[in-house]
């Protein structure tokens with residue numbers, strides 16, 4: 274089982290609290306993890322000019338797996354999905370209300386005129 278101090282040392286990078294710094298100084302596992310991280314950080318700038326070309330057919334394969342998209346598209350924010358879902362019903366209610374108000378206005382104008 275993993276040492277809880279190793280877990281906390283990995284979650285709080287840098288110096289952190291003194292007890293974690295003391296643990297890092299004497300724990301071989303944490304020192305190895307820190308060495309791996311330093312090695313990755315040194316290698317990352319060298320990858321800046323590296324351009325990977327997607328294999329042919331990847332885009333169409335992904336789009337085929339997504340299937341039909343609609344208002345329930347999980348990539349949209351929740352508010353947008355709810356608005357899209359109820360937009361048709363809200364439009365119908367609004368149109369009915371406007372027609373009703375127009376009818377009332379016409380009736381009043383006939384009664385007055």
Ligand SMILES: [Zn+2]
Nearest residue numbers: 279300302303
């Ligand atoms: Zn450790």
